[in-house]
Amino acid sequence: MLPCSGRVEELTLLRAFEKGADGVMVVGCLEGDCHYLTGNLRARARVKRVAGILDKVGVGAERVEMFNLSAGEGTKFVQYANDMVEKIRGLGPSPVNVARQRKAG
Amino acid sequence: MKTESRLERVLSQGQFAVTTECGPPRGADPDVVRKKGALLKGMVDAVNVTDNQTSVVRMSSLAGCMILKQMGFDPILQMVTRDRNRISIQSDILGAAALGVNNILCLSGDHQTFGDDPEAKNVFDIDSIQLIQLVKTMRDEGVFPSGKELKGAPRLFIGAASNPFAEPFAIRPLRLAKKVDAGVEFIQTQCIYNLDRFETFMKEARNLGLHEKVKILAGVTPLKSAGMAKFMKKNVAGMDIPDEVIQRMAAAPKEEQADKGIEICVESIQRLREVEGVAGVHVMAIEWEQKVPEIVEKAGLLPRPAFS
Amino acid sequence: MIIGQQKAIEALLEMLSPYDNILLVGCHGCVTVCRSGGEKEVEILSSTIRLARETAGRPIEIREVTLERQCDPEYLEVMRPYLEDYQAVLSIACGAGIQFVAEKFPAARVLPGLDTTFIGVTEQQGVWAERCQACGDCVLHLTGGICPVTRCSKSLFNGPCGGTTTSGSCEVNKEIPCGWMLIIDRLRSTGQIENYRKILPMKKWRSSRDGGPRKIQREDLMG
Numbered sequence: 001m002l003p004c005s006g007r008v009e010e011l012t013l014l015r016a017f018e019k020g021a022d023g024v025m026v027v028g029c030l031e032g033d034c035h036y037l038t039g040n041l042r043a044r045a046r047v048k049r050v051a052g053i054l055d056k057v058g059v060g061a062e063r064v065e066m067f068n069l070s071a072g073e074g075t076k077f078v079q080y081a082n083d084m085v086e087k088i089r090g091l092g093p094s095p096v097n098v099a100r101q102r103k104a105g
Numbered sequence: 106m107k108t109e110s111r112l113e114r115v116l117s118q119g120q121f122a123v124t125t126e127c128g129p130p131r132g133a134d135p136d137v138v139r140k141k142g143a144l145l146k147g148m149v150d151a152v153n154v155t156d157n158q159t160s161v162v163r164m165s166s167l168a169g170c171m172i173l174k175q176m177g178f179d180p181i182l183q184m185v186t187r188d189r190n191r192i193s194i195q196s197d198i199l200g201a202a203a204l205g206v207n208n209i210l211c212l213s214g215d216h217q218t219f220g221d222d223p224e225a226k227n228v229f230d231i232d233s234i235q236l237i238q239l240v241k242t243m244r245d246e247g248v249f250p251s252g253k254e255l256k257g258a259p260r261l262f263i264g265a266a267s268n269p270f271a272e273p274f275a276i277r278p279l280r281l282a283k284k285v286d287a288g289v290e291f292i293q294t295q296c297i298y299n300l301d302r303f304e305t306f307m308k309e310a311r312n313l314g315l316h317e318k319v320k321i322l323a324g325v326t327p328l329k330s331a332g333m334a335k336f337m338k339k340n341v342a343g344m345d346i347p348d349e350v351i352q353r354m355a356a357a358p359k360e361e362q363a364d365k366g367i368e369i370c371v372e373s374i375q376r377l378r379e380v381e382g383v384a385g386v387h388v389m390a391i392e393w394e395q396k397v398p399e400i401v402e403k404a405g406l407l408p409r410p411a412f413s
Numbered sequence: 414m415i416i417g418q419q420k421a422i423e424a425l426l427e428m429l430s431p432y433d434n435i436l437l438v439g440c441h442g443c444v445t446v447c448r449s450g451g452e453k454e455v456e457i458l459s460s461t462i463r464l465a466r467e468t469a470g471r472p473i474e475i476r477e478v479t480l481e482r483q484c485d486p487e488y489l490e491v492m493r494p495y496l497e498d499y500q501a502v503l504s505i506a507c508g509a510g511i512q513f514v515a516e517k518f519p520a521a522r523v524l525p526g527l528d529t530t531f532i533g534v535t536e537q538q539g540v541w542a543e544r545c546q547a548c549g550d551c552v553l554h555l556t557g558g559i560c561p562v563t564r565c566s567k568s569l570f571n572g573p574c575g576g577t578t579t580s581g582s583c584e585v586n587k588e589i590p591c592g593w594m595l596i597i598d599r600l601r602s603t604g605q606i607e608n609y610r611k612i613l614p615m616k617k618w619r620s621s622r623d624g625g626p627r628k629i630q631r632e633d634l635m636g
Contacts, residue, residue: 011453014460018467053457056422057465095468102470187567191615213574216566216585227567234571235615250615268575276573276597279609283571287612295575342576342584 005029005066006039013050017059020097023088025081026066033070040068058095063088107244107290110207110262111179112151115385115410116291116320121378122385123406124181124293124322125397126153127173129164138164138172141394146176148401149388150409151208153293156183160220167197170206181264182206185214190230191239195249198240202259210264210293211236234287237265241288263288267321268295269306271343278309285318292319293387296326299345300376307382316382323377324387327396328366331355367400374404414443414534415507416541417450417527419458426465428524429473429503436499437462437526438492438514439479440506447541450505450527452479458505458526483510489517496521549620549627555613557599562616564592570613572596 002008005028016024026047028040044066051061065087067080093101106113115122125145130137138154145152154169170180182201189197201209213233217225231239239250240263247258265284269277281292297303303323310316328334331354338346350369357365370388377383386406390396401407419425429435437459445451459475466473476495481488483506492514496502501522504511508529515523531543546563552570553560562568566585572593576584583589600606618624 009453011456011460014457014464017464018460053422053461054464057461058468059464096464099467099470103472213567213569215576218585229568230618231615232567232569232571233574234612238612239615266575271573271575272577272579272581272591273573273594273597276609280571280573283610283612286610342578 004034004036004039005043006034006036006041008043008046010046010050010053013047013064014053017054017063017094017096020094020100021063022091022094022097023063023065023084025084026064027077027080028066028068030068030070060091060095062091063094108207108260108262109205110151111412112181112208112291113262114412115150118410120410121406122151122320122322123149123388123401123409124151124153124385125149125388125390125394126155127169127394128155128158128391129166129169131161131163133164135168135172138169139176142173142176142178144394145178145397147409148398148407149178150385151179151181153181153183153210153387156185156212156214157188157220159215160187160217160222162221167201167204167206170201171204174205179207181208181210182261183210183212184236185212186229186231186233186236187214187217188225188228190228191250194231194236194239195243198243198259198261199255199257202261203257207260207262208264209240209261210266211240211289212266233265234283237263237284237287237289245288262290264291264293265289266295267292268343269297269303270295270299270345274302274306277306278313278315281310281315281319282313285315289319291384292321294321294324295343296324296389297373297377298350299347300373302345303377304380307380311382320384321382322385322387323374323380323383324389325370325373325377325400326389326391327370327393327400328354328362329393330359330362330366331357333366367396367403370400371403374400374406414446414532415509415529416447416531416533416543417444417505417507417529419449419454419505419527420525422461422465425458425462425503425526429462429466429501432473432500432522433471434474434476434499436476436478436492436495436502438483438502438504438506439477440481440483440504440510441479442482442484442506442510444506444527446535448539450507454505455479480506482506484513486513486517489514493518547621548616548618550617552613555608556596557603557605559592559596559599561592561596561613564590564595566592568616569593570616 008026013024028043034040047066051064055061069076127141152173154166156166157163166183170182173180211233217223244258249255267281334346334351334354337344354362354365374386388397437455439450439452439455455477459477480491496518501524503524503526504514505526511525532545533541533543536542548562561570565572566583573591577591581591581594583591600609
């Protein structure tokens with residue numbers, strides 16, 4: 001349980017991909033509305049850093065993304081989630097999973 | 106007279122001196138230097154040969170000096186401390202003096218990031234002020250900085266540069282004072298376009314009594330075009346080109362801008378001659394050496410004094 | 414503190430290509446403070462390398478260890494039991510630490526994961542800047558507490574040069590303040606501006622790395 005997206009660490013995101021995630025969504029409050037003032041800005045910077053790493057390691061930056069919305073924007077959350085799922089489906093399984101399948105098969 | 110330098114002689118006789126600059130080629134062809142020299146014959150009292158200016162590799166200053174010396178000029182060796190440690194500096198000073206060079210301009214040098222070899226090791230073992238002291242010690246005390254005696258003191262007339270326009274403006278006269286304290290005998294300034302500001306600088310230099318201890322040669326560079334003026338204003342650190350100068354250049358039609366630049370340069374020289382404490386002029390017409398005779402002549406500086 | 418920067422992932426992967434299992438060692442000292450080689454960085458880097466190798470079809474096993482420091486022999490001993498299980502050691506300590514690992518474990522293949530850059534300070538969170546060149550002969554009392562060797566790009570002792578820009582920056586890079594302008598301002602603000610006129614003599618570089626690699630021995634402390 002996180003009090004704020006600012007508590008999301010790069011390691012958490014990277015480990016998710018190691019565990020087999022095909023994509024990771026980070027959702028934080030609207031910029032300017034962070035209860036802890038800059039937590040969501042820090043999250044965005046970290047997501048950007050992880051995206052850069054994912055490109056360098058051959059997984060792909062597009063598989064991690066940050067979204068900002070307020071707690072009351074339920075429909076927007078659904079829309080973002082669907083968009084993300086669509087995007088990841090389009091990209092296919094993460095190259096990590098592909099490599100693992102190949103090794104197993 | 107401390108040396109055989111023609112420049113020293115002209116200055117000590119109280120005559121308004123004229124020097125200019127020659128940039129050596131980016132190759133080993135001596136004729137490039139000879140051609141530049143041919144344009145300058147009889148126009149100046151001494152010629153500087155630059156030392157890997159802006160850290161761009163060129164034929165060495167000493168080589169350029171020797172070529173010009175063979176043509177009858179009295180060259181000024183420029184030496185930067187960027188590339189040499191104190192050992193090679195002392196050695197090069199002895200070598201230059203042995204080959205008959207009579208003048209040295211002591212500089213720190215532009216940082217190597219400006220040139221083609223930014224990965225080179227930075228030397229800067231000593232700075233320009235320490236270099237002035239070093240030359241003076243070798244010449245007047247006949248010892249190396251280590252204290253060991255040297256046989257055959259290098260008789261070089263000692264010069265340095267001064268930039269009245271760089272920040273912090275207020276400290277520039279004091280920095281010149283430091284060079285004087287170190288033993289400098291002549292100064293060539295960065296090229297002057299803002300004459301008012303230069304006069305302010307000279308006023309402060311006179312307050313410090315510097316004009317009586319060192320011969321200051323005011324630097325001038327003719328502008329070729331309004332574009333050149335704008336470029337220099339924007340990109341060259343420590344350069345002050347007032348807007349009115351740029352406007353004067355821009356007001357002239359493109360084909361006439363070069364002549365306008367010469368006109369402004371000549372006017373500047375004439376005004377600078379009237380400034381108390383200015384002992385001469387240093388004309389830097391980089392890659393435009395063919396205009397030096399015209400400038401010197403129009404400024405009323407010919408003929409140059411002749412010595413037997 | 415000593416500031417360093419991790420090498421680019423491409424360079425690290427190149428270095429690691431002969432190996433299938435490695436020890437990745439971090440340090441709780443300086444490199445933790447400058448966020449380049451501490452425990453967190455060990456974890457992130459390990460995850461990064463594992464992902465890269467897996468997607469390339471050549472998984473790698475990484476044991477993650479962060480030592481108190483890598484520059485003291487007692488702390489390095491902690492690593493000794495793990496060494497024989499791994500083909501190489503990738504250290505993200507500073508250059509001194511990396512070398513000490515190689516020195517204490519001469520049979521190990523030791524790889525540098527960090528480029529050690531300078532001795533510096535934290536100007537603000539996430540920004541570290543150089544302050545000291547370890548010249549061995551400190552003159553800060555003469556220059557208002559600002560180092561001419563380090564802060565002046567030309568290490569002038571009687572600066573400034575003629576290249577200071579109108580905004581007070583160094584001719585080399587406008588992000589660098591002119592070291593001598595800083596010194597002059599500080600001499601002024603501390604009432605010491607008359608010192609500026611004094612000519613500082615040629616520096617004795619022998620106490621610096623120019624005199625050869627250095628060592629200090631304290632007999633009162635030696636065993």
